[in-house]
Amino acid sequence: MTRAFDAVIVGAGQAGPPLAGRLTAAGMTVALVERKRVGGTCVNAGCTPTKTLVASARTAHVVRQAAEFGIDTAPPQVDMARVRARMRRVVEASRDGLAAWLGGMEGLTMIRGQARLVAPDAVEVDGETLTAPRIFLNVGARPARPEMPGIDDVPYLTSTTILELDRVPQHLVIVGGSYIGLEFAQMYRRFGADVTVVERAPALIPREDPDVSQAIRGILEAEGIALRLDADCISLAPGPEGVCVRVSCAEGAPEVHGTDVLIAVGRTPNTDDLGLEAAGLAADARGFVPVNARLETAVPGIWALGDCNGRGAFTHTSWNDHEIVAANLLEGAEREVSDRVPGYALYIDPPLGRAGLTEAQARAAGHRVRTATRPMTRVGRAVEKGETQGLMKAVVDADTDAILGAAILGPGGDEAIHGVLDLMTAGVPAAGLVRAVPIHPTVSELLPTLFGALD
Known part of the structure; x- marks a missing residue:
């Protein structure tokens, strides 16, 4: 037919x-x-x-x-x-x-x-x-299934199957220190699980600039999440608690033992x-x-x-x-x-809002850049809420004053970033944002100050 x-x-x-x-x-x-x-x-x-x-x-x-x-x-x-x-x-x-x-x-x-x-x-x-x-x-x-030694020897969770858990794992080991893995890491730590994140790269979310990545690391470690970075030889095997993740890191024990493992290495x-x-x-x-x-x-x-x-x-x-x-x-x-101007968010708490290019991406693309960074401790709204972890960062073309990118890691960062994202879409230069008069007290009110402090 x-x-x-x-x-x-x-x-x-x-x-x-x-x-x-x-x-x-x-x-x-x-x-x-x-x-x-x-x-x-x-x-x-x-x-x-x-x-x-x-x-x-x-x-x-x-x-x-x-x-x-x-x-x-x-x-x-x-x-x-x-x-x-x-x-x-x-x-x-x-x-x-x-x-x-x-x-x-x-x-x-x-x-x-x-x-x-x-x-x-x-x-x-x-x-x-x-x-x-x-x-x-x-x-x-x-969810991607990596060619990882031992993956057929242990039951493992993916970002889809973990949604069906009706229990809190005693110790959740997460293979993958990027967006999906980190959201589940903080989530299950807050539910009460011990959580260890294993990442092959030397930093979390390696596509982000080092200062942003390091701030994210500080947020997660402050909540008791263990991080095993630079894991150069990841493999799985049955363990006494449920699963053994071999990491072969330069520092720390060569194995992490947990009750459950989540594979979060892309799609x-x-x-x-x-x-x-x-x-x-x-x-x-x-x-x-x-x-x-x-x-x-x-x-x-x-x-x-x-x-x-x-x-x-x-x-x-x-x-x-x-x-x-x-x-x-x-x-x-x-x-x-x-x-379209690329934008996305990492939904840990506080969230990361990203618009445009990172500093590293902008330099790799051949731009001569100006940057500015301000900690969330400078944001009155963050202080009042008791959520001062994180930072804001701006990246601007030094020759044209075009806004190339920005990151807001802090309370409401996934919403506040749209002020920058919209201006980038409209082609408004950094000077235009500096002249804005934002509402107080908000997270967004620091944006004119941030862009006015470009090095």
Whole structure:
């Protein structure tokens, strides 16, 4: 059986559904194919569940710190089953809302099943062929499984399976000291677990500048999280407590023993079973579908959006992918991925908000830079809240005064960074931010002072 559509979208993650909405509103018939759950990683195994857990963990932390604010209370008792139940309610509400919207979308045919490309203009789903002159791949990614010695010898958690825990591990060992690993590290430490983070690099989150990375390290160590950096020979084996992680570091014991281990070393695009070759496509060495700045693949009529194209692994970049494609197709625009200013956040507490380039990235790109750094101890709002860990950093082009990047590691850093992100998008130079009159008392009020102190 064959059915013809104006467009076929493979994957109902963060780019697929809104793109379907734009295309059907323009009068097109659209097939949206999803083999698992609508919402993709963000709703089901990423942003929504993890940030819900982060909120529960912060609540436990605040209760423990209550005496510092003059409030006496009993130590918190974490009921992980109830924490998980709350997370599931939030996830299900989000997923159900999206499914209801798609179900009422005129012109959309929702198809459940595994999709495979069988031609440049055709997709097969459970024996049925769907043809269309436009095919959009939005297949997302999954936790990476590294070729690590001993990984087949012990049960291990991933960023997806750990969401189903209804208990607090006695000692959680996390392999991977980047964004995913660190969020779970602080979260489970606050739930009451002993936590050790094992990282191959000599610093946490090595893509960040050393001063930011070191500040993050201080925040985590202050909460009792053990860090094993420069782990040059990581392997797994059964241990007396449950699992043994061999690290072979220059300092410290060569092994870490824990009850549970979380593997958090990145994500792998879901392109290996997509039948790319049948459509004349090939994934790159990391599994991504190569695209140009307009998100077009090498085959006319096929686009790749979201995590599978290697142009960004965030919900907001996936959403922006759909905006770029829809504007170019429906409005005759000339939008490109290169137009957007990169931004992201690390959701430890306090969070890190990042806009644009780090200092190291800016210098590597050939910029002559000016920088400024201020500690959170200089921010009145942070002092009042008793949350003075962290810093702010600005990076500006010394020749043009263009804002190249900024980091805010402190209370509300994930929100305050948008003041910089918006100005960068609008092309406002650093001098324009210096003239701003921010509201007091806020974290953002230090931004004009920060940019006015460039070296």
